[in-house]
Amino acid sequence: MVIGAGQAGLSSAYHLRRRGYLPGDGFVVLDHSPAPGGAWQFRWPTLTYGKVHGMHALPGKELVGADPERPSSEVIGAYFADYERSFALPVHRPVDVAAVRAGEGDRLLVQTSAGDWSARAVINATGTWDRPFWPSYPGQQTFTGRQLHTAQYPGPAPFTGQRVVVVGGGTSAVQHLLEIAEVAAATTWVTRRPPVFRTGPFSPEVGRAAVARVEERVRQGLPPRSVVSVTGLPMTEAMERARAAGVLERLPMFDRLTPDGVAWDDGRTVAADVVLWATGFRPVIDHLAPLRLREEGGGIALDGTRAVRDARVHLVGYGPSASTIGANRAGGAAVREIHQLLGQPSPASV
Template sequence: MQPLDSLVVGAGQAGLAASYFLRQRGIDHLVLDANPQPGGAWQHRWASLSMRDVHGVADLPGSTAPDGSDEAANLVVPDYFDGYERWHHLPVVRPVHVDRVESEDDLLVVRAGDRVWRTRTLVNATGTWTRPFVPFYPGIASFAGEQLHTAHYPGAEHFRGRRVVVVGGGASAVQLLGELAPVTGTLWVTRRPPVWREELDGAAGLAAVTAVEERVRRGLPPASVVSVTGLALRPQEQEAARLGAYERLPMFERIEADGVRWADGRFEPAGAILWATGFRPAVDHLAPLGLRSPEGGIALVPVRGNVQGATTAVRDPRVQLVGYGPSASTIGASRAGRQAALAVARQLATAAA
């Protein structure tokens, strides 16, 4: 089989945007997606998350995203992605779980079980959803109740009658407390005091993305864009606020069979722990390429005047990362898809010269 000019791994927002722009440039490529159907990570989000609850779904290039409504996001967005793939005839192959990417002379070798593709360039768009992060605390294995990460949140009714400790200082923790507090007892625990905001203006949003871009430029592991924008309560969370759900406590020292304990001896009983502690980039399959810096992240080449346009791996310009670092948002992912396609075109031209 002739090598492809490019191969995209992942068919979420970033992967579809990259494929759209690669097709516009006439670049021969495939998109490999681990999911059995369209929708990216959205198809796995909890059923109670409505379109009006999400922080916004950006338009895919050349189309208009669905408006906010009371419909479930895990149905609306996958339907949008499905229609987009078909309308633009994007070359998505699924389900394909990529195990590893290796370098072989001038080509990249992409392996998925016994299937192999060779490509001149690669656009990685695997996001973070498949790598939920749960920090270790002493006694975590001794807890007799239920522990779940937000990636597996089954809805508020599942916890009725059990006091839930929600761990994490991000937007997901705020949303889930908003659902849980009117149904059952809750306790909110975070490492740092939350920073509340009334509204996120353009300047503050740019500053947040720039801070993330700076980390990636230095080769540090990326921080979430949302983690640096601050938190806001929406109208549907006001009842939880009235119930005291957002009266936060600092992190406990250890977990016991029936609750959590602080260093000063304070103990709080709990029947469940919900870890709203974020995700890590799903890039383990790229490990054979040696892209990580000594600081632990994958350094990207900065793009002057475009903080969300950094996609090219410093250590291997054949590899583009979209939906990573500063482009890890629906808006950033679409913008990075355009930049990645441009970088792929340049790399192909350079290799052919």
């Protein structure tokens, strides 16, 4: 069974088909989302396909001829839908997975909004979009303006003429900031740590080193960091222009919110109508809690894609494979290991 039909889930399903597992009897894909496209279908409309960084095609089918000015949610949603049809992938949606727990014998019991399922192995590919991370700061309840997260970002138009504080040091924060600065009365960028901008080509060696650092945390059972967090922000031409215009002047993280803005203990204040929390996401893995996979450090330790505490469970798109190319590779790796464990495909085997 595959849980999730984003990049990681569809890659896994593709490799299961290639190994001879048949839709329905051999394996199923359960997807929480209402339509094809994974988390991409929820992205803001101004994130056009041409602005997407590092979108790798799914295995076996290239994404060709896409209009770079079209919203990425539409482009990738249509691509994923075509992919599911082309390879006859058995995606059931919308299905909410409530829990995965030990079943009878060597099987796992997957409890969902569409009934219970029995599986010999589970590939968890649920991503992070449904679990936005909201930091807690004093005064949040007294702030009279609007607070929203990247997961709710509607594009820049609603911020016209407003004073906006953007919180976060990742790619999404910078994308929001650059868009909002075009229409807002004022923008302020705050981050916990000074942002690191990366210039020049992103070599394979740099990429492998970054993935290795994230992978080491996962092996230790620590909560994973994103690959981007250890590679730095790619300095684009648009970002160069924004930096020259002063848009990327960063302030350290404020200490509290006030009714009309944010404040620091040194006496500095910034008035704000909106605080936009571009503070990232956490893995959606609460449904795996009955299996007790977490380590003392708070994360799930993996050996490759396999959960150390239960060899029947594989996590794809988690930690070092939380990128489009990483999810592709991890999907293939998980299926190879499952195939070695289970042997030849059999009814209701995955």
